[in-house]
Amino acid sequence: MKLNPYRNVSHRAFYVWQRHRDVFLKTIKTSLIPPFLDPLFYLLGMGYGLGSMISPIKGVSYVEFIAPALLASVMMSAPFFECTIGTFVRIQYQKTFDAMISTPLSVEDVVTGDLLYGASRATLQGSAIMIVLIAFGLVKSPLGLLILPLCFIIGLAFGSLALFYTSFIPAINYVDYFFTLVMTPMFIFAGTFFPISQLPLWAQKVAYFMPLYHAVNITRGLSFGNVGGLWKDFAWLLVFGLFFYALALARMRRRLLK
Amino acid sequence: MNPVIVATNLSKRYGDLVAVNNIDFTIYEGETFGFLGPNGAGKTTVMKMIYCFVAPSAGNLRVFGMDVTENPRRIKTLLGVVPQEDSLDPDLTVYGNLITYSRYYEVPGRAARERTMSLLKMVSLTDKKDVVIEDLSGGMKRRLLIARGLVNEPKILILDEPTVGLDPQARHLIWEKLDELKNSGITIIITTHYMEEASKLCDRLLMMDNGVILDSGSPGELVERHIGREVLEIGNMDERLQDRILGILGDKISFDSYGNKLYLFTNSAMDLATRLQHLNLGSITGRKADLEDVFLTLTGRTLKE
Numbered sequence: 262m263k264l265n266p267y268r269n270v271s272h273r274a275f276y277v278w279q280r281h282r283d284v285f286l287k288t289i290k291t292s293l294i295p296p297f298l299d300p301l302f303y304l305l306g307m308g309y310g311l312g313s314m315i316s317p318i319k320g321v322s323y324v325e326f327i328a329p330a331l332l333a334s335v336m337m338s339a340p341f342f343e344c345t346i347g348t349f350v351r352i353q354y355q356k357t358f359d360a361m362i363s364t365p366l367s368v369e370d371v372v373t374g375d376l377l378y379g380a381s382r383a384t385l386q387g388s389a390i391m392i393v394l395i396a397f398g399l400v401k402s403p404l405g406l407l408i409l410p411l412c413f414i415i416g417l418a419f420g421s422l423a424l425f426y427t428s429f430i431p432a433i434n435y436v437d438y439f440f441t442l443v444m445t446p447m448f449i450f451a452g453t454f455f456p457i458s459q460l461p462l463w464a465q466k467v468a469y470f471m472p473l474y475h476a477v478n479i480t481r482g483l484s485f486g487n488v489g490g491l492w493k494d495f496a497w498l499l500v501f502g503l504f505f506y507a508l509a510l511a512r513m514r515r516r517l518l519k
Numbered sequence: 520m521n522p523v524i525v526a527t528n529l530s531k532r533y534g535d536l537v538a539v540n541n542i543d544f545t546i547y548e549g550e551t552f553g554f555l556g557p558n559g560a561g562k563t564t565v566m567k568m569i570y571c572f573v574a575p576s577a578g579n580l581r582v583f584g585m586d587v588t589e590n591p592r593r594i595k596t597l598l599g600v601v602p603q604e605d606s607l608d609p610d611l612t613v614y615g616n617l618i619t620y621s622r623y624y625e626v627p628g629r630a631a632r633e634r635t636m637s638l639l640k641m642v643s644l645t646d647k648k649d650v651v652i653e654d655l656s657g658g659m660k661r662r663l664l665i666a667r668g669l670v671n672e673p674k675i676l677i678l679d680e681p682t683v684g685l686d687p688q689a690r691h692l693i694w695e696k697l698d699e700l701k702n703s704g705i706t707i708i709i710t711t712h713y714m715e716e717a718s719k720l721c722d723r724l725l726m727m728d729n730g731v732i733l734d735s736g737s738p739g740e741l742v743e744r745h746i747g748r749e750v751l752e753i754g755n756m757d758e759r760l761q762d763r764i765l766g767i768l769g770d771k772i773s774f775d776s777y778g779n780k781l782y783l784f785t786n787s788a789m790d791l792a793t794r795l796q797h798l799n800l801g802s803i804t805g806r807k808a809d810l811e812d813v814f815l816t817l818t819g820r821t822l823k824e
Binding site: 276279280283356359361363364367518 | 605
């Protein structure tokens with residue numbers, strides 16, 4: 262039992278989530294606008310602007326092609342920010358983490374609270390994009406609404422990877438490497454702005470191991486109503502998430518309890 | 520009296536560094552117990568082991584009969600912890616800090632709100648309720664940390680250097696609050712290197728240095744045992760004069776010397792002064808012995824770094 266990394270996770274993680282929610286609600290007026298503007302700019306600039314010069318991909322216009330990918334990319338970026346910068350600041354600079362684990366919360370509860378919050382941010386930002394996409398008529402199937410609950414689950418998978426990275430880094434500037442070497446390549450190459458079939462074969466194989474590739478498959482499939490085979494992408498993300506969640510929990514315990 | 524914390528052969532090593540070296544102690548219900556020692560003595564490490572933040576390397580540590588390595592969550596439910604550094608949540612207000620911590624202890628909503636208000640009143644921060652942490656003074660932060668340590672109505676309150684870095688006014692206010700708490704019957708454990716604080720607040724204390732226990736007992740006992748009742752301080756000392764004085768007073772006198780001062784430990788400073796009157800010493804002062812004398816005698820007068 263001692264080897265089970267999930268053993269110290271309890272319902273108390275929810276209290277940590279509540280703490281993050283309270284902090285978020287204090288600044289809600291200022292933090293609600295950007296999630297709407299970001300996708301709008303991408304749609305207008307890349308979708309309609311750049312897209313006007315690009316011929317349809319498998320019968321789908323370019324803006325329709327990238328719209329679901331924008332949704333998938335916030336499932337990645339929102340938890341990435343929360344579970345790297347947000348978590349690291351609390352561990353290293355604010356000492357709040359230490360204070361929290363001298364209450365009945367375990368290290369695992371606190372880490373899990375961060376993860377739940379990262380996934381909530383993914384859902385919130387995903388909802389903002391969904392509203393924009395629906396307004397532009399870019400969600401073709403009612404199945405597209407399933408993307409919202411999936412934002413949360415897939416957000417957990419991305420957040421787990423981010424927490425695992427955070428558990429190693431000695432200083433905040435190491436977060437840059439994560440964004441440059443993990444987030445940006447996925448954002449560009451994981452079938453977001455062009456199908457991975459455009460990549461050389463070896464790169465296609467690499468792309469298969471990118472969680473964003475699977476997330477994009479899911480959002481694109483659901484918004485067009487093609488659900489065949491999506492369970493495989495979902496299962497892939499689930500295994501990926503549980504694996505890195507376990508590693509992150511074990512690493513954080515070692516890092517914080519000396 | 521019921522023992523609430525029992526340590527046996529307790530040790531903590533970090534690689535080659537031995538922070539706590541095979542110590543034993545027992546703390547009883549309702550007492551105020553102090554850990555005294557210079558910086559790096561191992562006091563904070565002992566505290567951290569009690570509140571399950573640091574795992575012992577060897578030996579046994581039980582809080583309310585529960586082993587710290589086996590029952591951290593249940594132990595932490597019964598403790599209130601006031602750490603040395605400011606670990607208040609900077610993203611929340613004064614009120615928000617206490618409410619949020621009440622949640623961590625699963626204090627039900629209404630009880631949490633009522634208790635938060637009464638704790639704020641107790642630490643005189645009611646009118647700072649909606650202020651963000653950044654805008655509090657050092658003394659206010661420390662008082663809020665104490666209030667935060669009490670949101671779960673703990674059986675034991677652990678304070679690590681509760682007044683370090685505070686001005687005398689703020690320090691006295693904290694002492695006053697701790698005194699009130701003490702009267703409420705809660706067990707209090709404090710670490711400090713302020714002797715005044717230790718003798719004012721502690722029923723019993725334990726002096727530590729380099730990870731080992733030097734002695735323990737009530738402040739009065741310790742002074743009596745190591746120093747006696749009074750101290751005669753003689754300045755402008757050199758080796759010849761010191762030998763002469765010690766020659767006059769005989770072997771049985773206990774003393775300590777540091778810099779150009781000689782400290783003579785006695786039950787009557789007046790008697791000693793009379794016996795030395797014929798030397799016409801210029802700088803000579805008699806005073807009551809205190810914990811500081813015990814501390815400096817046991818831990819040495821050289822700078823600890």
